[in-house]
Amino acid sequence: MAVAPTRAEALSLFRSLLRTARQFSDYNIREYTRRRTVDAFRENRVLGDAVAAAAAFADGKKQLEVAKRQAVVYSLYAPKAKSIMEMKLQ
Amino acid sequence: MAAAALRPAILRRIRLSPSPAAAAGAAAASQPHALARWLARPMSSHDAHLTRDEVVDRLLDVLKCHPKVDPSKVSPEAHFEKDLGLDSLDTVEVVMAIEEEFKLEIPDQEADKIDSLPLAIEYVANHPMAA
Numbered sequence: 001m002a003v004a005p006t007r008a009e010a011l012s013l014f015r016s017l018l019r020t021a022r023q024f025s026d027y028n029i030r031e032y033t034r035r036r037t038v039d040a041f042r043e044n045r046v047l048g049d050a051v052a053a054a055a056a057f058a059d060g061k062k063q064l065e066v067a068k069r070q071a072v073v074y075s076l077y078a079p080k081a082k083s084i085m086e087m088k089l090q
Numbered sequence: 091m092a093a094a095a096l097r098p099a100i101l102r103r104i105r106l107s108p109s110p111a112a113a114a115g116a117a118a119a120s121q122p123h124a125l126a127r128w129l130a131r132p133m134s135s136h137d138a139h140l141t142r143d144e145v146v147d148r149l150l151d152v153l154k155c156h157p158k159v160d161p162s163k164v165s166p167e168a169h170f171e172k173d174l175g176l177d178s179l180d181t182v183e184v185v186m187a188i189e190e191e192f193k194l195e196i197p198d199q200e201a202d203k204i205d206s207l208p209l210a211i212e213y214v215a216n217h218p219m220a221a
Contacts, residue, residue, distance in 0.1 A: 007178070008202070011178060011179075011182055011202070012198055014179060014182055015182050015186070015198060015201065018182070018183070018186050019186070022186075022190070038179070038183065041179050042179065045179065
């Protein structure tokens with residue numbers, strides 16, 4: 001039986017994903033992960049059905065594991081040059 | 091016996107000036123905030139703690155830069171949800187942005203409580219690691 005995540009659990013997952021997103025050294029991947037997290041939570045916030053909410057939550061947790069693992073892997077291959085988007089405007 | 095007799099004579103000769111640290115301590119004792127700063131200084135790696143005004147200014151900037159916030163509505167008394175029209179997801183994002191701005195790591199329990207600018211100001215201004 002699927003139990004819908006509580007509001008606090010969902011926000012905690014959201015925060016964990018955003019924290020993990022911040023760890024990527026590559027600008028593009030960092031921003032993509034952040035954007036994808038925000039978009040997915042916005043899209044799924046209307047889920048009223050407990051089964052669908054539980055499935056989305058489980059998927060989010062899986063994605064968090066992926067993101068954590070990939071942040072470590074990508075840190076081994078960090079880009080040597082910064083992205084132009086990270087440069088401070090003169 | 092001889093030493094006891096000698097002692098007042100020696101003390102009369104030598105005039106001890108208070109050490110700089112003791113003088114600073116005495117000066118600091120007259121102002122409680124200065125005393126706190128004086129005690130914290132040897133433990134701290136950076137020179138100056140943020141002033142409250144600076145914290146307020148930078149927090150207002152963080153809020154104004156958030157895409158969903160109307161910059162004209164931002165004030166130091168604003169509540170994220172009631173005044174700025176943010177929802178719980180936006181609030182999490184704003185708190186993360188504040189963490190980034192001040193190079194902090196706010197634990198989840200604390201971050202959940204921050205739902206308005208006065209609370210954010212309070213938290214950052216009292217945080218010893220805020221930079």
